[in-house]
Amino acid sequence: MLAGSRALTLFRKVVCVEPDDDAPPTDAAAALRLIQDQRSATARRLVPDARLIYWPWGVAWLVGFGLFFLRLTPGGKALVPLPSWLPLTVLFVLLAAAGAIQAVVSTRAYGQVIGDSARRGKWYGYAWALGSVSVYAGLGRISEHLPPDQGALLWSATAVGLTGALHMAGGAIWLDRDLFRLGVWISVINLIGAIAGPGWHALVVAVAGGGGILVVGALAHRRQRQQS
Structure with missing residues (x-):
């Protein structure tokens, strides 16, 4: 889901000073300001x-x-009183929209990045895609033999658990504390919701999971503004 978040750490590693036709700075302070300006421009x-x-x-x-x-x-x-098809349809549509937004944003950012970082991102994306498809294929064969509430719990708990694990893996790959901590948080609330049972799991994931992702995004954006 959040493979694109690895870009949040690139500005700590990349400094790019573009050629400038203007005269070089005449003092050290001006040179430092120029380097900082170029660093900020590259990060953006x-x-x-x-x-x-x-x-x-x-x-x-x-x-x-x-x-x-x-x-x-x-x-x-x-x-x-909602139609039985509505929650799952809405969830899939919103997830697809989120994936499309991330794909566009990531392509614009990573189109300028080559080497090991780009390769890690591509392989990480493959892990998301293949892991999700293989897990969902297995769930589809099992859930049809379960009561509706237990089948829904199996689907949601497995999907959320996979998301948490892949977030932690991404955080480990790019040494991104925010991404790793989010993966830990998602895994913990998923465990709590699964133990609580059907119904409770959806509430926990909606409030603590969705709300947690929104909070992490706000905090990460604030750090971006402070470091730019």
């Missing part, structure tokens, strides 16, 4: 806005899993 080109990376996923989880909770509460009663 290579690092996408953190809000575009995190917030679409946060909204998708908050709204999508929130609808699941409204339709099927822990007691098996619907708080809001």
Whole structure:
């Protein structure tokens, strides 16, 4: 889901000073200012806005899993009479939109990056795609033999668990503390929700998961502004 967030760490590693036809700085202070300006300009080109990376996923989880909770509460009663197809459809549409936004933003940023960093990002994207498809294929064969509430819990808990694990893996690859901590948080709340059972899991993931992603995006954006 958040593969593109690795760009949030690139500005700590890349300094690019573009040729300048103007006369060189006449003192050390001016030279330092020029280097800092070029560093900030490079970071703005290579690092996408953190809000575009995190917030679409946060909204998708908050709204999508929130609808699941409204339709099927822990007691098996619907708080809001929704069609059975609506929560899953809305969740998939919002996840697809979030993926499209991240793809566009990441392509614009990573189109200027080559070497090991670009290769890691490509392979990490493959891990997301193949891992998700293989897991969902297995779930599709199992869930049809379970009661609807247990089948829904199996799907959501497995998908959220995979997301948490891949976030931690991404954080380890790029030494990104924010991404790793988000993966830990997602894994912990997923465990809590799965133990609590059907209905509760959707509520926990919607509020703590979606809300947590929104908070991480806001904090990452604030750091971007402070470091630019």
